[in-house]
Amino acid sequence: MLTLVFAEPGPGPVLRRGPFPEVRADGEFLRAPDGQVIAKHHDHCWYVGTQKFFRIDCDGPVRVHFESDGERSGVLGPFFHFSSADGVAFGDGEQCAHVDVDAGLWYCHVGDRYWKEMVVVPAG
Numbered sequence: 001m002l003t004l005v006f007a008e009p010g011p012g013p014v015l016r017r018g019p020f021p022e023v024r025a026d027g028e029f030l031r032a033p034d035g036q037v038i039a040k041h042h043d044h045c046w047y048v049g050t051q052k053f054f055r056i057d058c059d060g061p062v063r064v065h066f067e068s069d070g071e072r073s074g075v076l077g078p079f080f081h082f083s084s085a086d087g088v089a090f091g092d093g094e095q096c097a098h099v100d101v102d103a104g105l106w107y108c109h110v111g112d113r114y115w116k117e118m119v120v121v122p123a124g
Contacts (some may be wrong), residue, residue, distance in 0.1 A: 002062065002122050004030075004038065006046060006053035015048055018059075025118040027104035028087070030056070041099065044086045055085040061123035064091065066108050066115035076110060078123035089118065 001019030017038055024031045028041040039046045039056070046053045062082045066073040079091035087099040089106075097108045097118055105114040 002120065003059040005057045005059060006039065006048055006051075006055070007057065008054050015051060015053065017048065022119055022121045025084075025089075025099070025106060025120070026116065027106075028099055028101060041087055041101075046084070055083055058082040058120060062120050063123050064089070064096065064121075065119050066097075066106060066113075066117065067119060068105075068114075068116040073108060073111060073113070073115065076108075082120065 001021060002023060003016055003018035004023065006015040006017070020032055022033055023038065029037050030039040032038055039048045046056055061078045061080045063075050063077040064079070064082070065075050076096055077091060081092055083090050087101065088095055089097040095109060097106050099106055100114065103114065105116060106118045107114050
């Protein structure tokens with residue numbers, strides 16, 4: 001299972017959400033498997049309700065893939081540390097994707113392609 005940790009850059013309180021079998025980033029919305037919005041990316045921050053956070057980290061190793069209209073990318077990872085800050089997704093410290101807010105799509109740097117959803121699952 002996957003637990004998300006929302007935090008600020010410096011010391012301070014964190015907010016944990018999960019566990020989830022997967023999470024999907026659809027444009028600027030981060031969703032649980034049932035479609036419920038976990039967080040929304042807006043003005044360079046992640047919002048969980050009215051709480052504002054700079055970054056999201058995933059507890060434990062994960063794998064990532066992208067989906068659009070029934071098509072699926074290859075799998076990236078496993079990443080032992082996966083995070084997102086300012087609409088950019090990082091796997092083990094390397095930038096692997098970013099959200100294009102105007103298009104509402106994720107751009108995967110591996111394969112140089114836009115996708116509707118970024119899917120994060122435990123590496124298990």
